[in-house]
Amino acid sequence: MLNSRFDELRDYPFQRLRDLLDRHPTPAGRPVINLTIGEPQHAYPDFVGRIMAENAHLYGKYPPVAGTPDLRAAIGDWLTRRYRLKAGALDPERHIVPLGGTREGLFMLALAAVPERKAGQRPVVLMPNPFYQVYAGAAVAAGGEAVFLPALPDKGFLPDIDHIDPAVLDRTAMLYLCSPANPQGTVADLAYLQRAIRLARKHDFVVVFDECYAEIYDRDPPPGGLEAAASLGDGFANVAVFHSLSKRSSVPGLRSGFCAGDEKLMAVFSKIRTYGAAGLSLPACAASAALWRDEAHVEANRALYREKFDIAQSIIGNRLGFFRPAGGFYLWLDTGNGEEAAVKLWREAGVRTLPGSYLTRDTGDAATAAGTKPYLRIALVDTADRTRDAMERVRDTLC
């Protein structure tokens, strides 16, 4: 007897991609360049290894699920600095939940936020389309109905939150938003974030701001959900934000992030986590606290991404609908047909990339298909030299 609830989820995009590309032999003659997954390859600060080693004796202890007070304090200070919150507005004990990476938290928060029924019906979980696939898994796991908001070129790749059917809003338990967006790199402005929060408060749901790419930006620091909530008053009610060290500090293997926001929600979330989650190891807590306290490595990291966007821009130019995203580290190129382009790039040039349609739920909506199928996502996570090589191969193969 298996739970059939998950049948509606397709294979995860990377499995589908392997099925698509691995039918073809690895092209000979040139090294393979893999730009499919958002796994930063930049060096992380040396102090990470040192702190982990200094604290290695603590592997003999079970870590608290809620992380250490020092980690929560470091996160609280960082959030207060980064989003110019009033001193003391955030209480690290009540508003902050450290996580072993945000992926599991984004998933598990739905168990806290989605009730059995909303307005007497099955609750809705709203999310952009295309999107980070974990949101849909979370909706299904929590018994909600995933409802997709197209995030297409005509609206600057942001979901239109101003024209959602009020009947759907009344059934909504959660809205996931991602800014800077994976995959398109769009940054929502403060007014947009405020509108999302007002909507959540009016219709009594939680708005989840996935801000994992908040520290990878081209010009201005993207505004955040806590900042928007603070500007509206009423504390952090109906708001949860997620941040990760994976992208900010190039330590995807450390598994370190956090959720912060609505204190009642954080209390339920923390309780669920005591039943079903593990805390970060104590050495990882110590290294994470040091990372949140250091900005020098984050600035250097941002500069490396800017350099790679410069390289991509100089090679691709204004072809393939090239645009320089405001945030994140993906190129979202209009190739005419993302799946065909991915196969061609792999077979002819040894570059692995991800078709946009693999991040998109097929809802039968023609506009969504037309606004996503032509796209290809390219993660600029490798070194500058390999990025240059990859961009030249993209140009020579697709332009």
Ligand SMILES: Cc1ncc(COP(=O)(O)O)c(C=O)c1O
């Ligand atoms: C939009 C988005 N959210 C969350 C995550 C999860 O990151 P992590 O679990 O490493 O914090 C990712 C990772 O690629 C992502 O792209």
